[in-house]
Amino acid sequence: MSELQTFGRAPSLDDIAALAETAFQALPSGFRQLAGEVLFRVEDFAAQEVLDSLEIEDPFELTGLYHGVDIASRSVLGPSPAPSMVFLYRRPILDEWADHGEITLDELVTHVLVHEIGHHFGLSDDDIHAIEAAAE
Template sequence: MSSHMDNVMLFIEEDGTDPETGQPFLGLYEGTPLTERGEFWAAGSLPDRITLYRRPILDICASRSEVLYEIQVTVIHEVAHHFGVDDARLHELGCG
C-alpha cells in the first residue's frame, strides 16, 4: 500500500481534540486526498499529514496488545482518507 501513497508524512503528537465536539482524536489526516489532486497539484504542495495522538490512544487501551491494535486501526483509517475514502464509507466498511 505504501508504494501507492504520495507526498504524505506520519507524525506522533501527545494530544489532539476535535474543535467541534471537544472529543479526543486518535488520529487525523490533513491534506488533499489522491482522488482530489489535479494535474498540477504537486507544484509547491506541502506533504499531507497523518498524525497519531499518543495520549488518547493510551487512554482507551488496557494493554500493550490493545495499543498496538488501535495504532494499526487508526493508521489504516487515516491512510484510507489519503486515498479518498470518507468517514461515512469507512463506517459502512466497519473501519470507523
C-alpha cells in the first residue's frame, strides 16, 4: 500500500499577512520610517468595484493595491488624509507564485508589498519597474 504524501494547506489570509509583516520589518528602517502609518490588509480578491474602476476583468491580474493619498501629494495645509492602506490579494498572489516556480512565496509577497509602498511614495508603475530593472 502506498503512502499518501502530505502537501499541507494553502497559505491563509493570516499566513499572507504574517509574511507581509515579516517583509515590512525586514526593510531598512529608513524605508519603514518614510512609509509611516501604512495599514496592510489581506483579502482573497479585490472587490468588484475596485476591479471595475481599474478596468480589470480577471481578478487574478491584481495581486496588490495602494489606497490613499501618496506622500508626494500631501500638504501640511490640507486636511489630514485617511490612513494609507496596502491591499494584498491572496489568491492572485498564490496563482502568480505557482506560475513562477523559481521564487518563494516570501519573495513574492515582499515584491508586491514593496511595489505598493512605492505607490505610497508617489511612484508610478513605470517608475517602479525602472527601479526594479536597474536593481537587477
